[in-house]
Amino acid sequence: MAKKIKISISQVQMEAELNNSNTAEKMWKILPIEKEVNRWGEEIYFSIPLRLEENNAKEIVQEGDLGFWPSGSCFCIFFGPTPISKGKEIRPASPVNIFGKMLGDAKQFSKVEDGEKIKVERVLK
Secondary structure, three states: OOOEEEEEEOOEEEEEEEOOOHHHHHHHHHOOEEEEOEEOOOEEEEEOOOOOOOOOOEOOEOOOEEEEEOOOOEEEEEOOOOOOOOOOOEOOOOOEEEEEEEOOOHHHHHHOOOOOEEEEEEEOO
16 A cells, blocks of 8 residues: 655645655655745745655656655645746756655645745654
């Protein structure tokens, strides 16, 4: 059974499902995390205490994807185009390791602003 996490920021609370990647396993081990977020277009990101190389990294991602950005050691939530996207594509600043997917409407994260607190924790069921 896939591991799930809960992401909470201000008025948005949503679960996500982790995939079976090495990145997902490493992410699971460092939870829970509480940080302040940054916005970059329709992406939320924040630094985490994890150092990993690119692993099947993607230059274009999907709405609701969770990614680890190796270049900046950041946890990323993608919910729409970024400043470097072409058209409706969702393009990170540089390739990211996809390690999970939101289980709800990721567009809800558009309500979140720079500096808000995020909490990411394991869902144990």
